[in-house]
Amino acid sequence: MAQTEIPKPEAPRDLQWIGKSIKRVEDPKYLRGVGKYVDDLDFDGMLHAAVLRSPYPHARIVSIDMDAARALPGVHAVISGAEAAEMVDPMPDSGPNPDKHVFRVLAVDKVRYVGEGVAIVVADTRYIAEDARDLIDVEYEPMEPIVDPIAAAEDTTNLVHDELGTNIAYERTFTFGEVEQDFADADIIIKDRLHWRRCAAQPLDCAGAIADYDPGTGEMTIHSNSVSMTWFAFGLAATLRVPSNKLNVIPIPSGGSFGSRFGNWRAHTTAGLSSKVTGRPVKFVEDRLDHITNGDHHSSDRYYDVELALMKDGTFRSLKTDVIDDYGAYLYLGVGTHGNAMAQVTGPYTIRSTEYRLRAVLTNKTQQGAYRGFGAEVANWVIERAVDKAAAELGMDPAEIRRRNFIQPDQFPYYIPTGNMYDSGNYERVLDHALELFDYDAWRAEQEKMRADGRKVGIGLVSCQERSVYSATEFWFWFDEPAAETTSTPEGVTITVDPLGNLTVTLYSVPFWGNSSDTMASMLAGEEFGVDPSTISIEHHGTKGGLPAAGPGGSRLTVMYAGAIKGAAEKIKDKARLIAAQQLEASPEDLEWVDSGFQVKGSPDVRKGLPEIAMAAYLFATELPEGLQSGLEARHVYDHPFTTMPSKDRTDLGVFYPCMGHACHIAMVEVDVETGGVKILRYVAVHDAGTMVNPRSLEGQIIGGTAQGVATALLEEVVYDAEGQPLSTAFTDFLMPSAMEAPEVIIGHEETPSPLTEYGIKGGGEAGRMMAPGAMSAAIDDALTEFGVHVSELPATPERITRWIGEPAPR
Template sequence: MSIAEHTPDTAAPDRTGYRWVGRSVPRKEDPRLLAGRGGYIGDVTVPGMLHAAVLRSPHAHARIVSIDTSAARALPGVVAVLTGAEALAHVNPMTSFCAEPVPQHAVAVDKVRYPGEAVASVAATDRYVAEDACALIRVEYELLPPVVDPVQAMGPDAGRVHDTLDSNVVFQRSLDFGDVEGDLARAHTVVRRTARWHRMGAQPIETAGAICSYDPYAKDMTVWSNTNFHNFLPWSFAGMLGVPNNRLRMIPCAAGGSFGSKHLINKVIAIAGALSRAAGRPVKFLEDRIDNISANDNVGCDRIYDAELAVSADGEFTGLTLKIIDDYGAYFQFAHGQHGNAMAQPTGPYRIGSLRYDVSCVLTNKVQQGFFRGAGADPGNFILERLVDAAADELGIDRAELRRRNFIRPDEFPYKVPTGNVYDSGDYEAVLDRALEIADLGYWEKEKERLRAEGRYLGIGLASCQERTGYNASEWWFLYDNPPLGATSTPESIKLNVDATGGVRVELGCPLWGNSPETVVSQVVAEEFGIDPADVSVGYADSTTGAPSAGPGGSRLTIMLSGATRGASRSIRAKMIRIAANAMEMAPEDVECVDGTFRAKGAPHTSMSMSDVAMRAHLFKHDNPEEEKSGLVETFTYDHPYSTPPAADRTDMGAFYPMVSHACHIPIVEVDPETGVVTVLKYYAVNDCGTLMNPALVEGQVVGGIVQGIGAALMEEYSYGADGTLGTPTFREYLLPSVHEAPEIVLEHRETPSPFTEYGVKGAGEGGRLVAPTAIASAIGDALKPLGVWIDELPMTPERVVAAVAAAREAR
């Protein structure tokens, strides 16, 4: 794979007011990561620590008749063995944010509901002994009919995944925004399509893990983990672990990849916590690869769409209906929360006046759905762009022109979409035009004709999609009339300290998730004080010292850290200006901070260094203004910069994801209809995520997302058999894209700064991933169009490509 980045003068923003914002400052995180000193959970060792392993069910759906753990307990080196019922003496059910009675235990009690669910856990002197002990446990099961197909699961005769529910349809709601029926009735054409999006998983290099150490004398628990929510929802972990929140200390570890999958990781923490209480010693549980694939807390969504797009005679989009069946697997941890992401941008970049959103959340005997990069917005992009391409075909309008006619125009921002969310800014036509220009479609169209004369099938894809960024927690619950947790705050905090020598240290409330929080914070501090980012020291707080922090997720961290860091920096800077002004016998308004120096405006030789002012602030109280307290420490919490609550009748879901990035992707693929192999030859992308805080970091996020999107489009899928067996339990069956599947990627940026955020930044962490699968589907469809193939399912594995070609030929 090679990457070519173009930045033409027409797209270059005016950054004359910034020194560090917008520069590709080297990543602060890289040196220790490259030296193997990242501080991952696998690196942490605690004196007296035991290691855990888990026995997992081979069945999708079964009652646990009996468990015999005697042989495991007798194995030398084994310290504790817990069944699900025994674990309940030490920990509570796992945290759940749904209103429905869907209890979940880290180790199954009475019944298993998906293949790979834990039925017993062991703590031993090393992992090998623990695994051997698991092999000695004997479980008698009463097999139950597996519930696998989500449509069949909705039937009245389907077996129930949870006996606490009347049906496997755990949640259903249909909402109309605007005059949907009228727009359908008045339409010249109603384009109807179905789509199938299969579940995939994050597959991080490092799996989820935790070390729990319970002190029975102090009655407190210390937890080392790579979860994100240690400073956002620590009380939820405390409740699960059975300790008061003020007796829980959660210490963050670097996450070796997450892609959303390590937000609220409950299972490993509950298992390690229960075993630590039972054993009286610290216990580490780090998932192995089979643990993570079969039983992790968060896999991607799994949806069936039945959709309609109302279009006028001249190609204006007027209304959209989305009827969705969503397979949530065996549990409902975050309720319908993934549809908050989808409802932030259901009408994409288009002026569509009305929307019907009808969703049925269905439980089946599969591992649970959760948050994963895109978190439900990705299949929404897929069905919408497929409808747009279908409309272009039916109306005989060029697909780029049809998009151009329906784009939200630059002078219409901020723009409110039917659901109530607000888009902050954008110039979608300029992004499309530039993508078409750099892709040189004239050349590729000629190539397509030349290759088809040889019996080869080349396709040109096109997708114009949104990336909602900067989430608000109301999306987790707003489809409920009476939510179990009406959360509306997703704050981000930092602690900034200028020491007595003028050195700056920042302590973050978020963990390191593989992104670049230290680099971003250093750039903002440097911008505000006029110092070098390399001089800023950055560390991480635990749950007992950190202020509220929702951490990474939802493409939010640069937005929120910029706000928190700028707020703290300006508070400290203002105090230093007042102290310097007093020392120089001037008014504060006559002093400025330039290049780390506090100087008189218009007389720069009258000045004090940052260290001089800092020393006065720390040690010379009586020389400073009377109202100034000693020290230069500020903890600043930055709340969501623009949000509104949903209406009581849910006719408006509020503004909850308003910093909206945008991109146009044009991939070039070749498809072999006989073998089904799809080769991505080249990939063009133009991205707009507002002001680029650090262009190199954004490039890494977008390119990585594109490659992950290639996996979603062509190979990655959790596959279950009719008996509920997981057919993709290892990387031999669950395929991932490698460098061999990654083409040359040509990437450009345009910048429409957000009016809602500091510096005008928007998020970029999910952009490539949210667009690439849809764009590649478009390209495959274009390649196979002469054969009559329509692409309505992802991933398009070789088997599905061959089957689609065969079906099209048979239909002819």
């Protein structure tokens, strides 16, 4: 495929607000407790829903008796799966063969995991709904649970979905470049077998929705804490059998997401169905048990065989990846997590070819969904594990082997073997910054002294990518004949200047997310108009009558807001220029925008400020230039900044994730060989997310993401036993880090602007979790080098660490 020439990036100049650390404009309302999350909302006549969950991982539903539940005072409706299937359609499913593994809000014929919904109870209060739920009598015919994905891939008799005829929902091998030749020419082949175990996003605020259906008009309003529903509202309308122009999903602040609020299909459908049945507003908010066992946010659960081909001098040639991914019972998001992985599969290195084999396997577990990193964090861990193993094989310092293979600054824009493009970067500069900030040489020397005292101390280093700003092409390049070759991933905004020159920015996606939507929009609009961000009003629009918007997934929203706000600002300035020119009796071409107004070039005293222009626009129509209407407002939809189409044979996937951030993390840990406990002694993270908008909020992302990455490396795991029963259904068993376990992170920044985006911004929302698992794994290896330990599965719990210490060193 022909490669488009991209201009070299230039650092933006003369910026007033972008690059400054300011406090979030959202903070006051949340700190005062008036932020209003979805469970804080109350409406006249509102009812409450609770869901009966399956206690079996795999069983046929023989019968269901709901009479006792319906008879309980205060109960307004009890809905079975069969009844629900008559009233609402399946939920949206972008996986292969959605007609053969139908994704419904309630099970109809059989249950496929512990926690799957079987019935909905709607009552005056949540307490009554839960009491009535306990009165429902379901007769099950238990079936053999399908738990091991490797065994499930070979089993053709016991199936999660009989209609599929297999437990492998998707299988394909992609080859990019001369893989076999590069392996044949290589001096050394590094092989590794790895297991990234399942964990899950655990925000304070679980998924929730309040639906209000008006049977007289057919209108339905849903208040929801989904972070991406604007884009998918037409799919929800189809599920609920509501005309798309009569559905209004109103975004409510989300108290944390980390990807778990991506769609909220179950919450929307549960509340919407219940409202249609009762004719009253209905609230459904997950409790923690709902969230863990019946949510859509479990992370990747992957088994890898990986091979790295390299030369004796440490230069890399090719990479083979063979992965089995345990998707649980449904594949509703398709294999999109592997698109994220393939966007940066070769990492920051000049690897010439790569092969990627994927088998997506169904089991009797909760389905996967979105969790921070969305599969790319696993790919980072895998390649960095192989690189560390190569460094050990060659006796090279981990920093040196990476430096030797980095893509160089003059090679950007750089196309990796899959066809994706990295827009810009200086990876060696990031590495050097991290080494200096960590004081690497000094701590290596100190490490030897500590080891001489018998302490098991290790230092781990990784250099990882953070892809951002996805293109819709990654949803369908998996198939030779996709159902729809979509290419739109837009974000719209409206900017209104009132008669006094004050600005209001209307957004069409989530009202609160990790990097702070109100703050980002305020800073970007403040930059465009030269006004203080604190003076700007931010509003959030529902889906009905709104502009296209895809929300914050894939670390995209700051980039997209920048493009949309700049586009709307330019439209307003074009009109304002004409008005100012008439007021000043000057040619529009002779005016320039300076200090929030237009002035005559070379005559700064001859000017009109934005308030004067706005007043004329609103109140003096007869004095406006011919053809202009009253008011000063603009709407703008910004599409993806740069994408190319996949080739027909899929040997080139096109450019679908081009805004490539980068980071180096270095961790120093001490391991207790008796208990397997890991203590973090020092942690450094240097990130390059292009031009920073608000360093303060980006650092918050890095700190929070690093804490989550450390948790993934050491603590958090969704565990199922051999019978398919979940064993980590509460925080007593799903262990999240406290301030005692999360490290103090020493943060550094580099800024390599993107040539593709306004101001050179790149995404940074998944920062930290993309890198920390690899750094922690490498540090544990280094601490236990005398035992030959190589961290091959996560989390590296104390039990596993003590087991590895006692095992013979891997060959």
